Amino acid sequence: MSKYIRVKNIVIVALCITVVIMAAGYIILAIEIDKLQNVDSVFDVSFTNVKQISSIKGGSAEPSGSIDIQDSGKSLKMNFILNEVHDEIDYEITIQNRGTMDVALIDLIMSPDFTDFAILQAYDPISISLSTINGRILEPDEEATVKLSVFYNPVSSPSLEGMKKISGKVGILAESISSK
Numbered sequence: 001m002s003k004y005i006r007v008k009n010i011v012i013v014a015l016c017i018t019v020v021i022m023a024a025g026y027i028i029l030a031i032e033i034d035k036l037q038n039v040d041s042v043f044d045v046s047f048t049n050v051k052q053i054s055s056i057k058g059g060s061a062e063p064s065g066s067i068d069i070q071d072s073g074k075s076l077k078m079n080f081i082l083n084e085v086h087d088e089i090d091y092e093i094t095i096q097n098r099g100t101m102d103v104a105l106i107d108l109i110m111s112p113d114f115t116d117f118a119i120l121q122a123y124d125p126i127s128i129s130l131s132t133i134n135g136r137i138l139e140p141d142e143e144a145t146v147k148l149s150v151f152y153n154p155v156s157s158p159s160l161e162g163m164k165k166i167s168g169k170v171g172i173l174a175e176s177i178s179s180k
Contacts, residue, residue, distance in 0.1 A: 044099040045138070045174045046073025051092050058086025058152060065089045065150065073098075076170040082126060082152040083163050091148045095172060097138035105133040105144060106173040125153040126164050137177065 065080035131147040
């Protein structure tokens with residue numbers, strides 16, 4: 001009988017030790033989960049680089065332009081001078097997700113809105129286009145490139161000929177889709 005009681009006591013002690021170890025494991029796990037949930041998610045999508053990839057002159061003078069990154073990478077300031085019909089300048093713009101969450105790029109917003117008919121008439125015959133980024137998903141530290149083209153279209157009226165100076169801004173429209 002005493003052997004039976006000794007085995008019974010050993011089993012009870014082993015079960016108690018198991019419960020204590022499980023409780024300690026649960027506490028450690030709860031602390032780690034809480035740390036993960038309390039990490040501040042950072043939303044930061046920025047322009048990081050702009051480089052001119054081509055310049056085509058339509059006449060005797062070379063078109064010129066500049067795009068400067070402003071507002072800590074949140075916007076681009078554009079200035080272009082196109083001298084004659086068929087002048088064109090192309091840029092490659094790099095956008096980077098510097099945050100800690102995945103983001104979906106929705107669009108690039110230009111000011112003035114060069115897709116608006118009234119503004120197009122004011123800048124006629126210049127057209128500005130951006131390659132699309134709609135729906136592109138960027139994970140943290142991932143980059144995407146966009147092509148921006150400025151083109152001096154053939155003119156329909158001689159009164160529209162001559163050097164054209166254009167200025168504007170571009171911003172990024174994006175939304176968070178998850179947190180890490």
